[in-house]
Amino acid sequence: MSLPFVPVEEIEPVLHSCFGSLTDERLLQLRKYIFDQWVNSTTFQPVTWNGFRRDTRTSNDCEGWHRRMNSHARETTPPFYELIPFLNADANKFTLTRVMVAEGSMYRREKLKFKQKNEWYLRLWDLYNEGEMSAAELLSDVSSTVGPIQ
Numbered sequence: 228m229s230l231p232f233v234p235v236e237e238i239e240p241v242l243h244s245c246f247g248s249l250t251d252e253r254l255l256q257l258r259k260y261i262f263d264q265w266v267n268s269t270t271f272q273p274v275t276w277n278g279f280r281r282d283t284r285t286s287n288d289c290e291g292w293h294r295r296m297n298s299h300a301r302e303t304t305p306p307f308y309e310l311i312p313f314l315n316a317d318a319n320k321f322t323l324t325r326v327m328v329a330e331g332s333m334y335r336r337e338k339l340k341f342k343q344k345n346e347w348y349l350r351l352w353d354l355y356n357e358g359e360m361s362a363a364e365l366l367s368d369v370s371s372t373v374g375p376i377q
Contacts, residue, residue, distance in 0.1 A: 229370040231278040237362035238273050280352050
């Protein structure tokens with residue numbers, strides 16, 4: 228679903244317009260689930276899952292870090308003291324990386340197809356912010372690029 232690409236304040240109005248006047252019981256149940264679980268929930272509040280104007284919208288960066296950490300471990304559950312050198316080196320690398328990014332001498336690595344997709348989202352978000360596109364139009368345009376890979 229492309230709902231996370233819409234500004235937080237537009238989520239509820241866009242959902243109401245999408246569901247309109249439903250009569251099918253299954254769609255009414257879906258609507259209730261979405262509102263209960265994702266819009267009005269105290270557990271999953273929209274600000275926690277919204278990706279409007281965010282570069283990183285997935286957990287891929289964290290998964291990559293865990294993969295690197297696991298590749299340094301010699302066993303499935305290594306003792307903590309064996310992880311300390313890795314964690315220390317990673318912390319030192321992070322400090323250097325932060326400085327380099329702040330100076331503009333280092334950028335986030337991104338595959339071309341994801342870079343192009345992000346640029347597309349930024350253009351759409353700019354059109355929305357400039358008032359040239361409604362939230363419903365934004366949702367419709369984004370939904371053409373978000374979804375299962377076929």
